[in-house]
Amino acid sequence: MTDAPSVIDLPYLEEVDMGVYMCPDVGYIVPRLRLPNYSRRFLRIDDDISFEVSPSDICRFLYPYTDGSSPPQETTMKIYHAPDSYPRVAYAIGTAGLDLSPALDDEEYGEFHGLIQAVQAHIKNPPVILTPHDVDEWxxxxxxRLGNLNAAKIRVKYMERMGTVEVLGILGNKHTLSTPESAEHEERWPFESLKELTLEETELDPRQLTRMIEARQQYLRKYSKTWLQKITLISCSLYARRSTMLSQNWLPRELS
Incomplete structure (x- = not known):
């Protein structure tokens, strides 16, 4: 890129799908590109997010037309298993997409989390639909650790028994979140903004689900925060029984 022009103008390009192996390459390429606002943009980074990449450059690349335009109604984030690496995160904003491989090291993971927060802020923080899809413990x-995002819906797909136990434990038990912008005395639970939970083809003990609901609703009622409003079960294995629909008599009265 040393001999490349400072601006690469592509006024008629309708779609760009770019993948880079080394994260610093994004810092060389993305700021130079000038694409029409209507073009579809997809970026895959195989390397860990690093300080060489400016979140503002990626924000402008993915979603350049925030001024005078309505922000997207929602974004989606899918955490999926990648056979050749640690789990990956696919983040989509309308016709733009960002596919990342976050490191599990605290410092480098902070770079990934900071980038996601920067993109969300760039597009006025719309609700996120989060989907852990066939993932392992990592x-x-x-x-x-994405628990402080504005996640309105979570869809858990193809989870084995222990994975489902872990998911419900996270949603139903308080975990300390790093939220320096909030008051020190204010309690925070992961995914406080959650309104809808869908479990699809997971192994599930209904008793664990009701315990999660009771603990969560009790906490949210105490602090007058958003309540979980809807749970959908799709072809879940209820420890030796399969069901496409459960009766509501074991759910709290506030939830249907």
Missing amino acids: GLFIWQ
Whole structure:
């Protein structure tokens, strides 16, 4: 890129799908590109996010037309298993997408989390639909640490028994979140903004689900915060029984 022009103008390009192996390459390429606002943009980074990449450059690349335009109604984030690496995160904003491989090291993971927060802030923080999809313990580790995002819906797909136990434990038990912008005395639970939970083809003990609901609703009622409003079970294995629908008589009255 040393001999490349400072601005690469592509006024008629309708779609760009770019993948880089080394994260610093993004810092060389993305700021130079000038694309029409309507173009579809997809960026895959195989390396860990590093200080060489400016979140503002990636924000402008993915979603350049925030001024005078309505922000997206929602974004989606899928955590999925990658056979050749640690779990990956696919983040989508309308016709733009960002696919990352976050490191599990605290410092480098902070770079990934900071980038996601920067993109969310750039597009006015719309609700996120989070989907852990067939992930192992490392995928759940990543998912849990996204607990302070504005996640309105969580969809858990293809989870084995212990994974489901871990998911419900995170949602139903208080974990300390690093939120320096909040008051010190204010309690925070992961995914406080959650309104809808879907479990699809997971192994599930209904008793664990009701315990999660009771603990969560009790806490949220105490602090007058958003309540979990809807739970959907799709083809879940109830420890030796399969069901596409459960009766509501074991759910709290506030939830249907």
